[in-house]
Amino acid sequence: MSQADALIYYTILSVLLPLILYAANKLLAPKRSSRRKRLPFESGQVPFEWAETSFPVEYFPYAIIYIAYAVLAVAVFLSAVALVERPEAGFNLVLLLAVLSATSIYAAFSLKELPQRL
Amino acid sequence: MVAAIPPPLDQLVRFLASEAFVKAAIFPGATFVAVLGILSVWYERKLLARVMLRIGPFHVGKYGGWLQVVADAVKFLSKEFIVPARARKKLFISMPMAALVLAAMLFAFIPFSEYWVIYRSDIGVLLAFLFLAVSPIPLIVAGWASGSKYSFIGMIRFAFQVFAYEIPLFLALTGVIIAARSFDLVEIVKAQTPLPLIATQVIGFLVFFIAAVSEAERIPFDLPTAEQELVEGWMVEYGSVGFLTIQLAMYTKLDALVFLTVDLYLGGWHGPAIPGIPETILQPVWVFVKFLIVLSVVMLFRGVYTRITIKKILDLGWRLLIPLSLVNLFLVSLTVYLPTLAA
Numbered sequence: 001m002s003q004a005d006a007l008i009y010y011t012i013l014s015v016l017l018p019l020i021l022y023a024a025n026k027l028l029a030p031k032r033s034s035r036r037k038r039l040p041f042e043s044g045q046v047p048f049e050w051a052e053t054s055f056p057v058e059y060f061p062y063a064i065i066y067i068a069y070a071v072l073a074v075a076v077f078l079s080a081v082a083l084v085e086r087p088e089a090g091f092n093l094v095l096l097l098a099v100l101s102a103t104s105i106y107a108a109f110s111l112k113e114l115p116q117r118l
Numbered sequence: 119m120v121a122a123i124p125p126p127l128d129q130l131v132r133f134l135a136s137e138a139f140v141k142a143a144i145f146p147g148a149t150f151v152a153v154l155g156i157l158s159v160w161y162e163r164k165l166l167a168r169v170m171l172r173i174g175p176f177h178v179g180k181y182g183g184w185l186q187v188v189a190d191a192v193k194f195l196s197k198e199f200i201v202p203a204r205a206r207k208k209l210f211i212s213m214p215m216a217a218l219v220l221a222a223m224l225f226a227f228i229p230f231s232e233y234w235v236i237y238r239s240d241i242g243v244l245l246a247f248l249f250l251a252v253s254p255i256p257l258i259v260a261g262w263a264s265g266s267k268y269s270f271i272g273m274i275r276f277a278f279q280v281f282a283y284e285i286p287l288f289l290a291l292t293g294v295i296i297a298a299r300s301f302d303l304v305e306i307v308k309a310q311t312p313l314p315l316i317a318t319q320v321i322g323f324l325v326f327f328i329a330a331v332s333e334a335e336r337i338p339f340d341l342p343t344a345e346q347e348l349v350e351g352w353m354v355e356y357g358s359v360g361f362l363t364i365q366l367a368m369y370t371k372l373d374a375l376v377f378l379t380v381d382l383y384l385g386g387w388h389g390p391a392i393p394g395i396p397e398t399i400l401q402p403v404w405v406f407v408k409f410l411i412v413l414s415v416v417m418l419f420r421g422v423y424t425r426i427t428i429k430k431i432l433d434l435g436w437r438l439l440i441p442l443s444l445v446n447l448f449l450v451s452l453t454v455y456l457p458t459l460a461a
Contacts, residue, residue: 002136002137002138003138003236003237003238004237005136005138005139005142006137006138006139006141006142006147006236006237007142007226007236007237008142009138009139009142009143009147010141010142010143010147010148010223010225010226010236010237011223011226013142013143013147013148014148014151014218014219014222014223015219017148017152017218017219017222018214018215018218018219018363019215021195021359021362021363022211022215022359022363024195024359025195025196025197025199025358025359028195028196029195029196029197029198029199029358029359030198031198032198033198033200035203037198037200038200038201038202038203039202039203040202040203040204040205040264040265040266040267040355041202041266041268041354041355042266042267042268062278062281062282062432062436063278063281065436066281066282066285069285069440070285073285073288073289073292076289076292076444076447077288077292080292080295080296080447080451081295083296083451083454083455084295084296084299084300084301087299087454087455087457087458088458090451090454090455090458091455093451093455094448094451094452094455097444097447097448097451098448100444100448101441101444101445101447101448104440104441104444105441105445107441108436108437108438108440108441109437111433111436111437112433112437
């Protein structure tokens with residue numbers, strides 16, 4: 001029980017810490033806002049509007065690969081959990097990981113050829 | 119002693135001296151985390167100064183200018199907190215707080231010895247990874263909510279980097295779980311009695327360490343916050359207490375990641391016994407000594423490496439670390455499976 005208590009106290013304290021910092025700032029800091037202060041930072045230039053054209057997202061292929069690898073990591077993790085329980089059934093996992101490492105090495109070499117911009 | 123105190127107060131004293139409160143509030147809880155976050159900033163400044171043949175802070179405080187960090191914190195607190203015109207105000211103000219809370223929550227699951235852990239759980243590794251995986255989200259939202267072009271570009275870079283390095287981190291962690299055959303962080307450290315896991319999983323350690331440095335946004339992987347090109351990237355609009363909170367969150371996260379590395383790969387609290395010092399004190403000391411060594415290495419990176427381009431960061435993550443972590447898992451599963459064949 002004391003473990004759960006410790007976790008609860010710790011959570012409360014770690015939430016309090018930023019609140020105390022913000023409260024201290026509220027007490028200590030001046031509050032004289034002006035339009036000029038609230039301008040977004042643009043290296044000293046007068047800020048201009050956002051461009052209406054589409055923003056080219058570079059390295060987009062990587063984001064696509066992320067989806068594949070994220071699912072894959074979950075699958076590997078689940079099979080690894082099985083190994084924790086029954087090491088004698090490990091042959092399936094060995095097989096799976098052998099295939100996966102081989103394919104990921106192949107994918108790593110072929111990724112080099114991908115264009116970085118779509 | 120407690121009996122001599124009048125009734126309403128003795129409850130309070132008993133509560134303050136209780137095991138749960140001491141762990142949560144002092145060590146390894148809130149006080150320890152806050153002091154460690156502040157002192158690691160000072161340590162980094164001193165160490166970098168030595169690398170660059172400077173002295174570093176020395177005016178404020180008697181020993182090595184250690185009070186300089188406190189002075190900086192007070193200065194940040196006494197500055198006006200400006201919310202830019204285009205920012206989403208609620209998100210802009212609340213996200214640094216969320217970042218600090220999530221980074222601090224990591225410490226709830228990190229054991230310093232079998233006794234010194236705030237919350238020991240059967241799935242401690244998974245809980246720690248949960249907070250690790252969620253912790254970049256407030257930072258991404260903070261960059262997005264700033265409503266500035268620089269912070270938007272920095273945020274996109276940050277998101278790409280985090281995506282690339284979370285999977286190798288997770289796969290390396292899986293190797294540790296298979297080798298130690300437990301999800302409990304205390305059990306994982308206990309499983310490293312003859313040899314720490316780094317001896318059998320060198321590849322896994324390298325993958326985890328590089329991914330951890332990247333997660334903490336340290337040079338050479340600090341592209342999202344690049345001070346020179348992107349003027350602090352996604353946190354460019356933050357000043358005053360917002361900046362202070364984000365910095366504290368980043369350093370707390372770095373400390374937690376280094377402690378995790380020590381517990382997962384470097385044998386945690388196992389170390390030679392020193393006669394005369396009881397184990398309950400010696401074990402956290404060993405963890406801390408190992409922590410300081412790893413932390414110094416991470417901070418030295420900032421002194422000796424240059425920032426690498428985003429293409430190289432993504433290439434390293436996707437094309438090197440993921441295959442390497444899978445190969446590491448393959449080797450680990452072989453070391454678990456082959457002994458069962460012989461038996």
